[in-house]
Amino acid sequence: MVEGEVAFEDGEAFRKMRQRIADHSKRVVETKEKFSKQAVETKEKLSKHAVETKEKLSKHAVETKEKLSKQAVQTKEILSKQADKIAKRAEEHERFINKVTHFLGVIGFGGFCYILGARPQDVPYVYCLFYVTFVPLRWIYYRYKKWHYYLLDFCYYANTFFLVMLLMFPKNEKLFMGPLAWALIVWRCSLVFSSLDKIVSVLIHLLPGIVFFTIRWWNPETFAAMHPEAQLQEFRGLMWRTSPSYGHGYFLFLLLLTHFGSCYIFSLLMFCVVNVCCVIQKS
Numbered sequence: 010m011v012e013g014e015v016a017f018e019d020g021e022a023f024r025k026m027r028q029r030i031a032d033h034s035k036r037v038v039e040t041k042e043k044f045s046k047q048a049v050e051t052k053e054k055l056s057k058h059a060v061e062t063k064e065k066l067s068k069h070a071v072e073t074k075e076k077l078s079k080q081a082v083q084t085k086e087i088l089s090k091q092a093d094k095i096a097k098r099a100e101e102h103e104r105f106i107n108k109v110t111h112f113l114g115v116i117g118f119g120g121f122c123y124i125l126g127a128r129p130q131d132v133p134y135v136y137c138l139f140y141v142t143f144v145p146l147r148w149i150y151y152r153y154k155k156w157h158y159y160l161l162d163f164c165y166y167a168n169t170f171f172l173v174m175l176l177m178f179p180k181n182e183k184l185f186m187g188p189l190a191w192a193l194i195v196w197r198c199s200l201v202f203s204s205l206d207k208i209v210s211v212l213i214h215l216l217p218g219i220v221f222f223t224i225r226w227w228n229p230e231t232f233a234a235m236h237p238e239a240q241l242q243e244f245r246g247l248m249w250r251t252s253p254s255y256g257h258g259y260f261l262f263l264l265l266l267t268h269f270g271s272c273y274i275f276s277l278l279m280f281c282v283v284n285v286c287c288v289i290q291k292s
Contacts, residue, residue, distance in 0.1 A: 107203040114202030125219070129227040133175055136216045140172050143209050150206075161279060164189055164213050171217045179224070190218045 124131055144165070151157045167189055174181060192198065192214045201207040 110205050111203040114205075114208055118200075118202070125223070129223040132223045133220050136220045137172065137175070139212060139216065140168060143212075144168070147206075147209055163276065163279070164192060168213055168217060171220075175220070189214045 121135065124135060148157065148160060151160055193211065196210075196214075198211045198214060199207055200211050
């Protein structure tokens with residue numbers, strides 16, 4: 010009896026234990042299903058939230074991009090309008106300067122022609138005034154534009170030499186000739202009244218020859234047209250006596266070899282400076 014009761018109690022305990030294990034397994038499965046369901050729901054919520062956040066960010070990015078593009082277009086339009094206004098003002102300003110320069114150029118040319126015909130003895134003074142005024146201004150302008158190496162040209166040295174000769178050696182007959190006028194043809198200088206730079210270029214090469222011509226042929230002291238007819242023979246004799254007594258051979262030698270030769274030598278030196286020394290310095 011006792012053994013049967015003990016066996017029964019052991020079987021009952023084993024059954025209860027199995028029942029508890031089964032219940033615990035069931036609860037574990039339910040908990041697992043619950044956690045799995047919660048994980049799926051959480052994942053869906055996170056995915057949905059991520060999609061919504063992505064859509065919001067994408068929408069915000071698109072709106073920001075459109076806003077920035079619109080602002081960029083507006084800024085570009087404003088800058089374009091300002092640039093057009095500045096360009097228009099600059100064009101009007103340049104046109105006004107060209108008009109003023111053209112007017113002053115025409116008036117100056119007319120005044121010089123009047124002085125050349127009415128008072129040729131004052132032409133050397135006009136040349137001196139022109140040289141001491143416009144050559145320094147050209148140096149300043151070319152220095153600002155970084156064109157100052159153009160001032161090494163032969164014409165500036167010749168004009169400086171001519172000015173010194175005109176003020177200190179006005180009666181030196183051997184210096185009364187030079188090659189500057191040829192530059193008007195060689196360099197195609199043009200008299201453009203609206204361009205001060207071109208006017209100065211023309212006058213630098215033209216005025217020395219005109220000054221020499223007026224001193225030699227239009228001097229009121231020897232020019233017969235400025236005196237009564239009765240003094241014509243006297244002035245002709247004076248002009249003959251003051252004319253150089255050189256032969257044609259000596260004249261050609263002096264003109265071609267001395268003056269043109271000096272110009273060619275200077276051009277050769279200029280070529281060496283520009284095409285040899287500057288290239289070596291750059292390399």
